[in-house]
Amino acid sequence: xxxxxxxxxxxxxxxxxxxxxxxxxxxxxxxxxxxxxxxxxxxxxxxxxxxxxxxxxxxxxxxxxxxxxxxxxxxxxxxxxxxxxxxxxxxxxxxxxxxxxxxxxxxxxxxxxxxxxxxxxxxx
Amino acid sequence: xxxxxxxxxxxxxxxxxxxxxxxxxxxxxxxxxxxxxxxxxxxxxxxxxxxxxxxxxxxxxxxxxxxxxxxxxxxxxxxxxxxxxxxxxxxxxxxxxxxxxxxxxxxxxxxxxxxxxxxxxxxx
Numbered sequence: 001x002x003x004x005x006x007x008x009x010x011x012x013x014x015x016x017x018x019x020x021x022x023x024x025x026x027x028x029x030x031x032x033x034x035x036x037x038x039x040x041x042x043x044x045x046x047x048x049x050x051x052x053x054x055x056x057x058x059x060x061x062x063x064x065x066x067x068x069x070x071x072x073x074x075x076x077x078x079x080x081x082x083x084x085x086x087x088x089x090x091x092x093x094x095x096x097x098x099x100x101x102x103x104x105x106x107x108x109x110x111x112x113x114x115x116x117x118x119x120x121x122x123x124x
Numbered sequence: 125x126x127x128x129x130x131x132x133x134x135x136x137x138x139x140x141x142x143x144x145x146x147x148x149x150x151x152x153x154x155x156x157x158x159x160x161x162x163x164x165x166x167x168x169x170x171x172x173x174x175x176x177x178x179x180x181x182x183x184x185x186x187x188x189x190x191x192x193x194x195x196x197x198x199x200x201x202x203x204x205x206x207x208x209x210x211x212x213x214x215x216x217x218x219x220x221x222x223x224x225x226x227x228x229x230x231x232x233x234x235x236x237x238x239x240x241x242x243x244x245x246x247x248x
Contacts, residue, residue: 006202006205007201007205008198008201008202008205009198010198012194012195012197012198013192013194013195014189014192014193014194014195015188015189015192016194018188019186019188020186023182023186026182027179027182030175030178030179030182031179031195033175034172034175034176034179035199035202037168037171037172037175038172038199038202038203038206038221039206040168041165041168041169041172041220042203042206042207042210042212042217043206043210044161044164044165044168045165045210045212045216045217045220046207046210046211046212047161048158048161048162048165049212049213051154051157051158051161052158054154055151055154055155055158058147058150058151058154062143062144062147064139064142064143065138065139068137068138068139069138070136070137070138070140071136071137071138071155073136074132074133074134074136075159075162077131077132078130078132078159078162079162079166081130081131081132082162082163082166082167083166083170086166086167086169086170087170088166088169088170088173092169092227093166093169096165096169096223097162099220099223103216103219
């Protein structure tokens with residue numbers, strides 16, 4: 001498979017030429033599903049950060065703390081239960097949520113610090 | 125808001141009672157969207173792991189290495205470009221993919237080791 005106009009090569013693989021063609025064909029077929037899922041994940045994560053950015057602005061406007069431990073505990077319990085239903089490792093779901101939350105808190109802190117910074121001589 | 129039958133309280137917050145009701149209402153509204161997105165992410169990640177498990181089985185069956193550096197480099201470049209389109213921090217998208225890939229490689233190694241283990245006296 002050759003590169004698309006975006007420069008992405010769906011057939012890129014360090015295994016190219018070392019695998020039977022039918023095995024490679026099956027690998028590429030599954031990988032094309034993974035690529036579709038990954039694009040969906042990126043757009044969904046972008047939407048999630050839009051929502052958490054709205055939360056961050058609310059928190060900064062009302063001088064609320066960046067983290068909310070009771071909310072985070074409830075989210076973790078819920079996601080672990082959802083993961084079990086979806087047949088996903090609940091420990092991974094929890095690690096995943098913590099990964100996202102730590103990024104969100106970093107954004108909230110940055111938002112809050114930006115609002116607290118004194119304006120410089122040319123500040124607008 | 126009270127707990128649902130699943131035990132999940134969408135109103136759980138360490139801020140409860142310390143925030144003006146209209147601010148809390150807006151916060152809970154955005155959080156309800158975040159909860160919907162998170163459920164979608166869990167089911168999507170479950171689907172992604174189903175696909176990578178299929179890849180893992182193929183790799184184990186054909187004694188292929190767990191990681192594929194050329195594939196991973198192509199995925200990272202593509203996801204960074206998608207992230208820019210989606211207005212998501214490309215550095216975060218890359219961190220996210222690495223987080224997922226390291227979990228996938230862990231699964232692949234476990235699969236491959238399980239296949240290599242000699243069967244015990246009661247092995248089936």
